[in-house]
Amino acid sequence: MASKHILIVPGDGIGQEVTAVGKQVLNKIAAKFGHTFTYDEALIGHVAIEATGNPLPDESLKKMRKSDAVLFGAVGHPKYDNDPSAKVRPEQGLLKMRKELGLYANLRPIKLFDELLDASSIRPEILKGADILFFRELTGDIYFGEKGRKNDGDTAYDIAEYSRYEVERIARKAFDAARTRRKKLCSVDKANVIETSRLWREVVQKVALDYPDVEVEHQFVDATAMLLIKDPRRFDVVVTANLFGDILTDEASQIAGSMGMLASASIGDGTGVYEPIHGSAHDITGKGVANPLASILSAALLLDISFGLKAESDAVISAVDQVLKAGFRTRDIANSQTPADKILGTAAIGEEVLKRI
Amino acid sequence: MASKHILIVPGDGIGQEVTAVGKQVLNKIAAKFGHTFTYDEALIGHVAIEATGNPLPDESLKKMRKSDAVLFGAVGHPKYDNDPSAKVRPEQGLLKMRKELGLYANLRPIKLFDELLDASSIRPEILKGADILFFRELTGDIYFGEKGRKNDGDTAYDIAEYSRYEVERIARKAFDAARTRRKKLCSVDKANVIETSRLWREVVQKVALDYPDVEVEHQFVDATAMLLIKDPRRFDVVVTANLFGDILTDEASQIAGSMGMLASASIGDGTGVYEPIHGSAHDITGKGVANPLASILSAALLLDISFGLKAESDAVISAVDQVLKAGFRTRDIANSQTPADKILGTAAIGEEVLKRI
Numbered sequence: 001m002a003s004k005h006i007l008i009v010p011g012d013g014i015g016q017e018v019t020a021v022g023k024q025v026l027n028k029i030a031a032k033f034g035h036t037f038t039y040d041e042a043l044i045g046h047v048a049i050e051a052t053g054n055p056l057p058d059e060s061l062k063k064m065r066k067s068d069a070v071l072f073g074a075v076g077h078p079k080y081d082n083d084p085s086a087k088v089r090p091e092q093g094l095l096k097m098r099k100e101l102g103l104y105a106n107l108r109p110i111k112l113f114d115e116l117l118d119a120s121s122i123r124p125e126i127l128k129g130a131d132i133l134f135f136r137e138l139t140g141d142i143y144f145g146e147k148g149r150k151n152d153g154d155t156a157y158d159i160a161e162y163s164r165y166e167v168e169r170i171a172r173k174a175f176d177a178a179r180t181r182r183k184k185l186c187s188v189d190k191a192n193v194i195e196t197s198r199l200w201r202e203v204v205q206k207v208a209l210d211y212p213d214v215e216v217e218h219q220f221v222d223a224t225a226m227l228l229i230k231d232p233r234r235f236d237v238v239v240t241a242n243l244f245g246d247i248l249t250d251e252a253s254q255i256a257g258s259m260g261m262l263a264s265a266s267i268g269d270g271t272g273v274y275e276p277i278h279g280s281a282h283d284i285t286g287k288g289v290a291n292p293l294a295s296i297l298s299a300a301l302l303l304d305i306s307f308g309l310k311a312e313s314d315a316v317i318s319a320v321d322q323v324l325k326a327g328f329r330t331r332d333i334a335n336s337q338t339p340a341d342k343i344l345g346t347a348a349i350g351e352e353v354l355k356r357i
Numbered sequence: 358m359a360s361k362h363i364l365i366v367p368g369d370g371i372g373q374e375v376t377a378v379g380k381q382v383l384n385k386i387a388a389k390f391g392h393t394f395t396y397d398e399a400l401i402g403h404v405a406i407e408a409t410g411n412p413l414p415d416e417s418l419k420k421m422r423k424s425d426a427v428l429f430g431a432v433g434h435p436k437y438d439n440d441p442s443a444k445v446r447p448e449q450g451l452l453k454m455r456k457e458l459g460l461y462a463n464l465r466p467i468k469l470f471d472e473l474l475d476a477s478s479i480r481p482e483i484l485k486g487a488d489i490l491f492f493r494e495l496t497g498d499i500y501f502g503e504k505g506r507k508n509d510g511d512t513a514y515d516i517a518e519y520s521r522y523e524v525e526r527i528a529r530k531a532f533d534a535a536r537t538r539r540k541k542l543c544s545v546d547k548a549n550v551i552e553t554s555r556l557w558r559e560v561v562q563k564v565a566l567d568y569p570d571v572e573v574e575h576q577f578v579d580a581t582a583m584l585l586i587k588d589p590r591r592f593d594v595v596v597t598a599n600l601f602g603d604i605l606t607d608e609a610s611q612i613a614g615s616m617g618m619l620a621s622a623s624i625g626d627g628t629g630v631y632e633p634i635h636g637s638a639h640d641i642t643g644k645g646v647a648n649p650l651a652s653i654l655s656a657a658l659l660l661d662i663s664f665g666l667k668a669e670s671d672a673v674i675s676a677v678d679q680v681l682k683a684g685f686r687t688r689d690i691a692n693s694q695t696p697a698d699k700i701l702g703t704a705a706i707g708e709e710v711l712k713r714i
């Protein structure tokens with residue numbers, strides 16, 4: 001019987017709606033398996049700026065460090081997107097959280113539920129059986145290097161940086177995972193142009209020597225963007241830098257039918273953070289139509305990775321699978337064949353999942 | 358009756374085979390329309406390193422500057438890809454050519470020939486009618502900033518940089534093109550994280566004021582990587598930075614069925630360079646199976662953009678279309694329904710195109 005403290009950090013936009021459902025699922029698991037989960041909430045992003053002027057208030061960070069795991073929503077607001085000169089931005093909260101908690105490895109499992117074969121824009125025969133686990137480096141690269149302006153603001157610059165130990169620690173995590181799967185690892189870089197990529201490739205080649213049982217390939221990021229769509233089944237574990245991982249995993253969401261299905265785990269030195277890969281989606285915020293399945297599946301990752309509760313995690317995934325098998329869909333994963341009465345809103349599809357746990 | 362001097366720069370791998378066919382097509386056009394095209398050849402990439410130690414010998418550069426247009430193949434060699442520490446690399450020749458010739462705008466039209474609807478891994482009903490024109494900035498960004506090592510080689514860095522005038526000149530080209538098309542422009546950046554992207558967005562917003570008739574949207578690169586596959590028809594003209602353009606256009610090749618179909622034009626201050634977006638493909642080099650249609654379509658772009666010969670350009674595109682309509686395919690665009698006798702090699706499909714000009 002585990003006793004755990006979970007911090008809910010909804011953030012902005014649909015983050016509020018989807019983490020509310022994720023929390024219900026955690027509650028149901030606790031009740032059913034006899035665990036004690038206690039909860040607290042914290043602010044981040046635009047809502048934190050509005051309340052405190054700071055996208056990641058110290059109090060939020062303190063709560064994160066003290067909790068056993070964080071269920072996170074999303075950050076972002078159109079107001080800042082259209083104002084490139086804004087000094088304080090919601091995303092700074094997210095980036096600071098990643099850095100301060102040492103969340104250097106972002107795991108993004110891309111797996112299509114068979115029932116969603118028709119929700120994707122990719123042909124079913126290309127997709128069927130695709131199962132990729134991305135390791136995106138999360139605390140380095142151009143995201144965290146020095147950036148600024150010169151020449152009276154007429155020139156902007158960003159510095160991308162990687163050190164050996166940063167590449168090595170994520171590479172080892174990716175190789176370890178490959179060992180428990182189909183034993184294939186694809187490292188993605190742009191070593192034909194970029195120096196950080198050359199360091200990346202050097203280090204991955206060296207780490208590979210310790211994993212002779214894992215088959216390694218190196219691909220350029222441009223070729224990978226193409227191959228992911230052309231032949232997704234050729235990939236098992238993919239490891240890549242922060243920026244390339246950001247782009248490739250969003251692209252790969254099409255393999256899973258919709259971004260609304262994709263969960264992620266950010267882990268590293270301390271508390272793990274679990275979040276959908278979708279963003280704050282202000283266009284549908286407050287309408288009750290957001291797909292909460294990515295947040296629910298993030299809760300499943302949380303149970304498995306941070307708490308070691310594998311059976312509980314499987315119970316969540318299986319409940320999602322049954323809901324899809326029963327024909328229920330949110331709007332984003334419905335298609336023209338879906339009967340209108342099977343298209344549910346955020347809360348209603350959450351109920352269906354809860355019933356099946 | 359035009360009189361023009363064309364430089365053929367085959368480069369590495371299948372570059373040799375495909376530009377040979379591209380040149381035959383130019384010859385046929387000259388004969389048929391009564392133009393005089395003279396030719397020369399120059400070295401670049403791995404073959405140039407082997408011959409002279411330099412990936413872009415001065416002589417090649419001189420020939421490029423003196424010619425009216427360059428038909429280019431590809432550069433790259435696996436030898437360097439697996440040796441991240443190599444100091445001299447084929448790609449340096451390509452990058453130097455782009456910089457020295459001031460080729461700041463890389464146009465990549467993505468359009469599916471109807472006959473290839475089934476060659477793509479994307480569903481035909483999602484694809485049909487997709488028609489995107491990419492403007493990739495080609496002489497700035499992380500490609501050309503300072504890069505190196507520090508901490509005894511343990512840390513690598515790359516500096517991404519953009520100045521206002523660099524963004525403005527490509528933005529204007531993209532807006533001008535949008536005016537001649539469906540009047541929609543999507544500018545792609547990562548302004549929520551990257552400073553060069555914030556400058557990019559600022560400048561595009563400003564240029565947009567001069568084009569009130571063009572509908573503008575700004576998308577993040579991660580979202581765009583997803584949307585390109587989910588709903589390619591929503592895009593008309595897309596303008597983006599060097600690195601993002603590299604990744605997104607390779608991905609978008611799946612919209613056109615295969616990378617083997619995609620041509621590009623690099624233009625700017627002087628001589629224009631025309632090249633397939635595919636690479637040197639050493640795995641199929643010398644086997645006579647490479648798809649030359651991208652090089653042929655690059656020749657069509659050359660005729661149109663550098664020489665202003667629109668009817669001649671259309672004659673080439675129409676010949677390619679007829680060859681596809683007649684059922685001929687190279688291996689990369691064939692599928693399980695293609696009869697074996699319709700699958701042709703590089704030279705044979707080139708012949709079919711020549712016959713139809």
Ligand SMILES: CC(C)[C@H](C(=O)O)[C@@H](O)C(=O)O
Pocket residue numbers: 075076091094246277279549550579
């Ligand atoms: C919101 C943004 C800063 C973030 C990122 O780029 O990392 C998001 O796209 C993600 O993938 O988590």
Ligand SMILES: CC(C)[C@H](C(=O)O)[C@@H](O)C(=O)O
Pocket residue numbers: 192193222432433448451603634636
């Ligand atoms: C070969 C490489 C340096 C090049 C690039 O990244 O620009 C290629 O991928 C391209 O798109 O032309």
